[in-house]
Amino acid sequence: MLRTKTPRPRGGRSRRATAAGKERGDGRSPSGELSRQLEHVSLFSSLSDRPRGAGLTPFEELLEGSCDPALIPSPPPPLPLPPSPLPLPLQQQATPMDADEPAEKDCCILSQDFFCTPDYITPDAPQLASGFDANKENIPCPNSPEKSVCRSKRYRKDCSPKGLCSTDFLGNQRIDPVQLDGLNEDDSEEEQFKESNSHKRGSYVSQSAVALRCRAMPPPCIRNPYLNTDPQIGDDVFGWRQCKSSGFSLSVGDDDLSRYRIDFHEIEQIGSGNFSNVFKVLKRIDGCLYAVKRSIRQLHNDRERRQAVKEVQALAALGSHENIVGYFTSWFENKQLYIQMELCDRCLSKDGNQPLKCGEALELLYQICKGLDFIHERGIAHLDVKPDNIYVRNGFYKLGDFGCATLINRTLAIEDGDSRYMPLEMLNDKYEHLDKFTSLREGKFALLPGCPMQFQSLIKSMMDPDPVRRPSAKDILRQPIFEKLHHEAPAKK
Ligand SMILES: Nc1ncnc2c1ncn2[C@@H]1O[C@H](COP(=O)(O)OP(=O)(O)OP(=O)(O)O)[C@@H](O)[C@H]1O
Numbered sequence: 325m326l327r328t329k330t331p332r333p334r335g336g337r338s339r340r341a342t343a344a345g346k347e348r349g350d351g352r353s354p355s356g357e358l359s360r361q362l363e364h365v366s367l368f369s370s371l372s373d374r375p376r377g378a379g380l381t382p383f384e385e386l387l388e389g390s391c392d393p394a395l396i397p398s399p400p401p402p403l404p405l406p407p408s409p410l411p412l413p414l415q416q417q418a419t420p421m422d423a424d425e426p427a428e429k430d431c432c433i434l435s436q437d438f439f440c441t442p443d444y445i446t447p448d449a450p451q452l453a454s455g456f457d458a459n460k461e462n463i464p465c466p467n468s469p470e471k472s473v474c475r476s477k478r479y480r481k482d483c484s485p486k487g488l489c490s491t492d493f494l495g496n497q498r499i500d501p502v503q504l505d506g507l508n509e510d511d512s513e514e515e516q517f518k519e520s521n522s523h524k525r526g527s528y529v530s531q532s533a534v535a536l537r538c539r540a541m542p543p544p545c546i547r548n549p550y551l552n553t554d555p556q557i558g559d560d561v562f563g564w565r566q567c568k569s570s571g572f573s574l575s576v577g578d579d580d581l582s583r584y585r586i587d588f589h590e591i592e593q594i595g596s597g598n599f600s601n602v603f604k605v606l607k608r609i610d611g612c613l614y615a616v617k618r619s620i621r622q623l624h625n626d627r628e629r630r631q632a633v634k635e636v637q638a639l640a641a642l643g644s645h646e647n648i649v650g651y652f653t654s655w656f657e658n659k660q661l662y663i664q665m666e667l668c669d670r671c672l673s674k675d676g677n678q679p680l681k682c683g684e685a686l687e688l689l690y691q692i693c694k695g696l697d698f699i700h701e702r703g704i705a706h707l708d709v710k711p712d713n714i715y716v717r718n719g720f721y722k723l724g725d726f727g728c729a730t731l732i733n734r735t736l737a738i739e740d741g742d743s744r745y746m747p748l749e750m751l752n753d754k755y756e757h758l759d760k761f762t763s764l765r766e767g768k769f770a771l772l773p774g775c776p777m778q779f780q781s782l783i784k785s786m787m788d789p790d791p792v793r794r795p796s797a798k799d800i801l802r803q804p805i806f807e808k809l810h811h812e813a814p815a816k817k
């Protein structure tokens with residue numbers, strides 16, 4: 325998800341300003357100043373392309389030493405160059421900006437990006453060209469971005485055709501290979517954009533061109549199926565009609581544009597599931613620890629992305645509850661979904677081999693039922709309750725992993741959760757009781773030593789093969805056994 329920023333109109337150093345620079349400036353207005361600067365810059369390449377003496381302008385003649393300098397308005401001061409952290413070879417590429425240096429044809433083509441203001445081109449990635457090392461917290465302040473003076477979009481000969489400089493941490497923009505095959509109806513807008521560009525520019529298109537285009541055309545909003553959308557918000561806002569792509573494609577995609585790397589310092593991997601790896605991270609801007617969950621597989625088409633994003637839509641629609649893992653934000657990057665969440669201490673399945681004591685088990689059941697009741701009240705069913713998906717933090721048990729969440733009214737597709745914990749009727753595709761606790765389906769379990777019979781029978785009833793008799797989370801919360809837990813009141817209706 326890109327934070328879009330509307331490009332400034334004329335006068336700002338945006339792409340439009342670059343285009344304006346192609347017009348002849350008179351040197352009196354700011355745009356005239358810029359135009360002259362641009363002419364000054366681009367002259368070298370045009371000079372080197374043209375036969376000598378063929379219709380030179382006075383300015384060109386001045387450079388050639390054959391024109392009266394008095395006829396030429398004094399050149400504007402050179403553009404201030406930011407100090408560049410780039411290693412020598414890249415700085416050398418920047419020398420065409422210096423009129424004292426001989427201009428080499430191959431070094432003269434400056435990317436238009438050079439003329440864009442940093443805040444236009446890199447609001448998400450201020451370190452784009454700063455020689456950024458992902459593993460060190462050496463990122464400059466977002467307000468003081470540094471830009472490379474030369475970012476060629478040309479194919480780099482020193483890259484192997486396959487590698488294509490997958491990530492160039494030296495400051496050059498990445499040049500992405502365009503997938504020419506494998507595009508289909510579902511393929512994203514970004515992929516289609518790349519494809520259309522490939523016809524114009526050979527087989528490669530700059531990532532920043534995609535990013536800029538995406539910023540110029542904000543993505544459509546995505547309707548959250550778990551929420552009742554305000555009827556005042558028209559269908560057109562959600563882009564279903566005019567745009568077959570959902571907008572999920574508008575994502576940063578490379579390490580040099582990595583929101584994950586820029587915003588977070590990864591500390592360690594703390595978990596993994598069938599679909600995701602989870603990392604403990606430090607958020608650079610606020611210094612707090614979070615969990616970031618990243619899908620293992622790349623999600624190549626819109627259908628896969630829509631499916632994956634349902635997890636965050638459910639979390640976002642639910643809002644905050646002490647027994648549900650906190651959700652902060654999410655985005656797509658490199659075709660993977662990232663979810664920033666509250667960091668928990670551990671999950672229940674990693675609680676060591678010590679069986680829970682009876683009081684702890686009661687507390688766990690009570691808290692998870694509170695979380696479940698909260699989500700059921702909002703019309704959502706979790707469908708994957710199991711020890712792996714119950715986390716512990718500061719004495720609170722929290723339900724996480726909403727990857728299988730669906731709507732109780734069955735208007736959304738149902739993805740079965742872990743079959744070890746699914747009730748029999750769901751394995752038989754019967755989904756009438758989605759708000760019932762799904763658990764071990766045999767209904768047989770060993771007695772819990774030291775636990776009151778009341779508790780044992782409650783657990784047994786939760787595993788009743790008949791979903792009608794099986795209690796819901798709300799039913800469980802009403803059980804008198806929980807009154808002994810010193811909770812002020814059972815969960816509110
Ligand atoms: N917020 C969190 N805080 C701490 N650990 C977490 C957090 N979220 C996930 N984990 C750890 O990462 C593991 C995998 O996370 P999660 O279950 O969300 O991934 P998944 O691929 O969707 O799993 P599944 O195979 O159950 O579908 C969890 O079992 C847990 O150990």
Ligand SMILES: [Mg+2]
Nearest residue numbers: 597712713725
């Ligand atoms: Mg899980």
